[in-house]
Amino acid sequence: LGLQSVSAASGGDAAAFVRRLVAEATTPELDPVELAATSGGRWSEAELQGALETLAEEGRLELIEKVICPECDRPLDPDDLASRRCPHCDADFRETGEGPKTRTAFRAPGGSRDIEWMVVVHGMNTRGPWQEELSWRLSNKFAYSAPVLIYKYGEVRVGALFGFRHRALVKTLGRRVRSAVYFAQSFGRGPTADVVLHSFGTLLFARLLDDPEFQDLRFGRVILAGSIVRPDHDWARHVRSGRVEAILNHCGGRDSTVKLAPLAIPGSGPSGRQGFSDPEVLNIRAADYDHSTFFEARGLAENLALAGCWDRFLRLPANAFRSETMDVGAAAQWRPPPPIVQKLLLPVSVAVLGVYGLLVGLGVPAWIESLSRRPFMRP
C-alpha cells in the first residue's frame, strides 16, 4: 500500500519514484526487479535500475549483492543456501547442479539521520520572505517536523565594523541558543540542533563555538553559506571534541561580497569563496551563486529539494560528500590583510554602511526591491 501511494504521487517518472522511496525511507532495500513487479509494470526494470544508479552516483545509495535462485530469480536467505533448496520454486540445487546467482540491489548507506530542530542565523541585512520560505520548506516539503529557531539580531551595519559589537552579539546569540535548547528539551527534542548560517551569521557562530562561556552547547550538522570566517579557521577541534557533528561550507563561485569582508570587518575572511583549509570541513562550490543566491527562492529550492546539497548533507552520512569537495589551494595560501588596511578604510566603511542605513531608514532599498519583486514560486 505504501509503495502504491508513493507510486501514485510520483507522476509517471521512475526517477521521482525512487527518490521518494529513498527520502521517505519506505524500504530498507531497493531492488529494481522487485520494484518493477510492485509497480505493476508501470516502470521497467531498466528504468528503475537507471534511476537507482543515478542516486548511487550521488552518494545517496550504496550497492549490495543479493543472492538469488538460478531458476526463478527470487531472493534466497542463508537458510535456503544451507539447505540448497529454493523456497519459492522448490528447485533443489544439488539436483540442478547450479549454484545460486547474485543480482545488484541498493540500500541507503547507514540509514537517514533525523533532524531534531534547527537554528538559522542570517546575515547583516537579510530580512524578508526567505525566513518563511525556509521554515516552510523544512517543515512541509520533506516531512521534516523539526522546529526552526531563526535568530534575529536586528539590523547590524556599522556595528559589524567593531569587534566589541561582535562580542556582544555572540553573547546574545549564545544565550538565545541555550534557552532554545531548554525549550526543545521540554518538548522532548534532543539538545542538538542542526544549524544554517549566512554571511555575518557564520562569523558570529564561529566566535560562539570558541567562547568558553558556551562550551555546553553542542550542534549537529552545520551549513555555512556566504561565509566570512577566516579560511584558516580551526573548526577541526570542535568536530574532534564532538561539539559539532559535521560542517558543510557552501561557496558561491560568484560571491564578491566575501572578498571585500576582510577589508572592513575585523577577524573576517573570504571562506565563502575560497573554502577552508581545515580538512574537517566539506567545501562545496556552487559555481553560479553570488552572496545572496543561497537564501533566494532558487537557492532554497535547489538545496533543500530531494537530493539537493543541504538536503543530502542534513540526512546522509557526511562521508557521502567527500568526492564532491572543491580545491582549497587558495584557502591554504590566504593571509589576512595588514590591520592598518581596516583602520585606513574605516571611514569609508562607516560612510558606506552609514549611508546604506540612512537609505534603509528612508525606505529606498525596500522600494527598489518592490520594483523587481517576484513572488516565491512553490512547485
Ligand SMILES: [Zn+2]
Ligand atoms: Zn527458485
